[in-house]
Amino acid sequence: MSQNCCAPILAGSKRKAVAPQTNRCVTCGQKGKKVDIITLKAVLDVSLLALCEGPYLFCPTAACSVVYFAADGLQSYTKEQIRVGVYQKEPGDESVLVCYCFYHSPATIRAELLATGRSTMVEEIEGGVKSGQCACELRNPQGSCCLGNVRAVAKRVMNELGAPATSTLIKRGSTSPGGQ
């Protein structure tokens, strides 16, 4: 008959369980992108004992050092706690990978453009994806395919080099360069 003494404790733990999920970065306030917990397990460079059930989100803000944060805002991991350089967090470092499965960085994309005037990275990556050779969820800190980022980098570097992007970015199946 003395079980009622537990009531206040239950009330306390219940309050903790309903922390609101804002999905906004605890540091910069930017809305995060949901990332599977397997990505954190693969790329975190710290003990996984502190991992909670999540969900976790990825913060893409360059100036913010937080890479992952729990949706309830109670936990976060910074770029110093990740095994690899994070593309979104190092916009000024051309050596940081943008494609983590086939090892392309803005520097390698620039080198190919300078040497050949063309970029074959997108084609190569698409081929690798089709052959089942990619593992974006395990290797790319954003937990998803890098192609959008690679296209953006190729376009930016082409602009910097003064090359017309439409004629130098190889497109599968397009064989007619004329018609401007």
Ligand SMILES: [Zn+2]
């Ligand atoms: Zn942030």
